[in-house]
Amino acid sequence: MNIGLIGFGNMGRAHAWSIENLKYYYAPLPFSAKITGICTAHGKTAADACARYGFGRIYASPKEMIEDPSIDVIDICTPNIFHYDTLKMAIQAGKHIYCEKPLCVSADEAFEIADLAGKSGKTCAVVFNTRFLLPVMRAKELVDAGRLGRILSFRGAFLHSSAADPEKNAGWKQNRDICGGGVLFDLGSHTIDLIQYLCGPFTEVSGMGQIAYPNRRGMDGDMWSTNADEAFYMTAKLSCGAGGTITVGKIMCGTNDDHSFEIYGERGSVRFDLMQPNFLWFYDNTAPEKERGYTRIECCGRYPAPGGVFPGVKAPIGWLRGHIGSMYNFLDGVHHGIAVSPSFDEAAHVQAVMEAAYRSDQTGCREAVRTI
Ligand SMILES: NC(=O)c1ccc[n+]([C@@H]2O[C@H](COP(=O)([O-])OP(=O)(O)OC[C@H]3O[C@@H](n4cnc5c(N)ncnc54)[C@H](O)[C@@H]3O)[C@@H](O)[C@H]2O)c1
Incomplete structure (x- = not known):
């Protein structure tokens, strides 16, 4: 598979790293995939990336890349407002697509794209990567096996501290004109996906956004008026009848990448915390009363692909980082x-x-x- 990568910031690098290392994690890999072209907003970034990582060709625009018949897969890692046009072009050109979250910047756009993608017959996926962490996979198994019973309540949170310092310039993810929304889009999309994935569809929500620092320096260093939520608080009802809350924000000092959820059912509950990604906490409400308590399930690499596989069932997340x-x-x-x-x-x-x-x-x- 020849992959064309659009955008080479943080996520472009993360995707390139993933593609490059698949062959070690999932050996023998039943397919081969390689980045054969790159396009970024600045030609120099693309040229540097090509020289450094051997990505093949530099394309002047996403359109030029998408029109190249040698490219099989389009991988979209650009800021959110650019997703829709790229997605539409790529679908029309019959490409497979791997797109960063959030898919688009409005539900109208997203449903249109989902409909077109469905009709294209090509493989299209959005990057809700937290689903592929082992404790989340284990939580899904427990929910699907009925170990939680009827789900009654949930609590999700995704907390960062990246906007806690008012002296720090805003990045594009804090700018509604580029992000399409605020932290609800940037972090909340992940948490909403997890709750939907584990507990089922949402039916009703109410929400409140917060801008704690109305003025700070913008991307160019000039004073700027914050135009997107820096925190968002949501209560929600799911089709299964469960109710719950989701809190997301980038103004929570002391947090780092604190993505967590708790799901409470009639028969049991689970808790997950991204800062402790080796474990899922499970409470079995059907155990004899005096034996009840949270079990810290060690997940590590214990699941088949796309679970652990390499570097082994016992290797904790982070082992390869060392x-x-x-x-x-x-x-x-x-x-x-x-x-x-x-x-x-x-x-x-x-x-x-x-x-x-x-x-x-x-x-x-x-x-x-x-x-x-
Ligand atoms: N799944 C995750 O864990 C995760 C984490 C962070 C960001 N994201 C998502 O990934 C996407 C990219 O975020 P990022 O943090 O990598 O951003 P970034 O600012 O680090 O990088 C953006 C890249 O896009 C390029 N770009 C901008 N406009 C372009 C255009 N019109 N055509 C071609 N290239 C263009 C820039 O040159 C840059 O290389 C966003 O949709 C974001 O929401 C996902």
Whole structure:
């Protein structure tokens, strides 16, 4: 599959990394996929990315890329207001599409696109990536198996602190003219998706947006009037009859990427917190009363594709992060011609400790650790 990537900011990089590493995570990969073209708002970003990552061709516009018959898949990682036009062109050109959230900036646009995509017969997906974290997959299994019973109540939250500092310039995600909405679009779309995915469709909502800092510097550094919600509070009813709340915001100091949900049913409940992505908390309300309490289910990599697979059932989320950090530390040392730590010297001392421990096991005595 030849993939054309549009937009190479944070998410463009995340998608490129994902495509590049699929072959290691899901081996043997039953298909091959490669980024063969890129388009960004600034030709230089695209040229740099091509030179750095070997993405093949630079396209002057999304249209030029979409018109290229050699491109099979269009991957959209641009700011939200650009999604609709790109999606429409890509559908009309018969491409498969992977599009970042939120799909569009209005329900009219989104339903039109969903209808066109359905008729195209091509594979189209939106990036609600949190669904693919193992605890969320486990929560879905428990809900589908009826372990929660009838769902009565839920509470979702997605809290950041990125707008908590009034001295910080606004980015495009705080600007309604580019984001299409505020934090409800940016973070809330993820939480709404999770609740809908796990509990079923929403039927009614009421909401309240909040702008805590009406004036701050804008993207160009000039004073600017905030035009999009910095926090949003929602109460909602679902078709299953459950009620609940969703709170999202970027003004919550002390938070980082605090995406969480709690779902309460008649038979049990689950809790998830993205900052602790290895675990799902499950409460079995059918257990004998004196044995009830939240079980912290260790999810790690225990599920088939698209679950864990590599680096293994026991590897916690983040394990590979240590490997990539280790490799960078080493190769950066090679590059700069400097010694790095953990050194062979440090490793020799580890060796000496282990050897002394074995000796002690054999002798039954305390053994000194040699130093050289
Ligand atoms: N799923 C997630 O976890 C997640 C996280 C962050 C952002 N997002 C979504 O990803 C999308 C991109 O966000 P980001 O954080 O990567 O933004 P970003 O600002 O870091 O990058 C945007 C990229 O789009 C390019 N671009 C802008 N206008 C363009 C145009 N008209 N044609 C071609 N390229 C254009 C820019 O040059 C830049 O490379 C947004 O829809 C956002 O909501 C998703």
